[in-house]
Amino acid sequence: MTNPCRHLQVRFVSREEDAEFVECVSCGEVFDAAELRDIAAEENEVGPDEEQEANAS
Ligand SMILES: [Zn+2]
Numbered sequence: 330m331t332n333p334c335r336h337l338q339v340r341f342v343s344r345e346e347d348a349e350f351v352e353c354v355s356c357g358e359v360f361d362a363a364e365l366r367d368i369a370a371e372e373n374e375v376g377p378d379e380e381q382e383a384n385a386s
């Protein structure tokens with residue numbers, strides 16, 4: 330069984346031309362900061378989407 334880490338606590342490690350890299354404090358994984366934003370966006374999609382549909386109709 331894997332326990333997927335949500336990387337809620339990250340620290341900045343390095344920056345390249347078009348990307349910033351962060352390290353998860355919990356699991357130590359290093360990844361592009363843009364991926365972290367994608368993860369956060371997925372979590373926020375459910376509620377707001379339903380509201381928008383209600384307003385459109
Ligand atoms: Zn993590």
